[in-house]
Amino acid sequence: MDKYAAYVKFTAKAGERDKLTNILMEAANAAQTVKECELYLINLSEKEPDAVWVTEVWSSADAHKASLDQPETRDSIARAMPLIAGVEAIPLNLLGGKGL
């Protein structure tokens, strides 16, 4: 399967998690009309109060890369960066399963 898949953990600076979450939820909403974006789920972490996990699947690595060049994505990133203490990506090789 040539899809691009990853879990991305954003760790917010103290007190900024909700503002960061809102920006990521806006991004997920904007992705509704982007067919190459197949999954973009926003999760909070029960174990880590400052963490926001994004589950993402794109039709290809190129599609994911191209999305980062979109003006609205650049704007989201610019607004989110000051709120972020750390980013950790877990790149995945999606084999398949139920739901996509």
Added chain:
Amino acid sequence: MDKYAAYVKFTAKAGERDKLTNILMEAANAAQTVKECELYLINLSEKEPDAVWVTEVWSSADAHKASLDQPETRDSIARAMPLIAGVEAIPLNLLGGKGL
């Protein structure tokens, strides 16, 4: 959102990852007819050769719990256990996004 969501990392014993992956893919296939199971994706890890990550979303925690009592799930678990060196779950509070 009251859905049950988690990332679960299964670490296979040396040389057993592919057998474990097959069992998990069978489980994902069996989940195709289980409407409470909304997402059950099987991923290999580029960083960790013995790891298999499962992305799962269920309609509720109860639905997820009930699934563990199903005979075919018990059978899969029994077949998988000897292949597994470790299991690590990242419980999530799914807020929403695209794809579900």
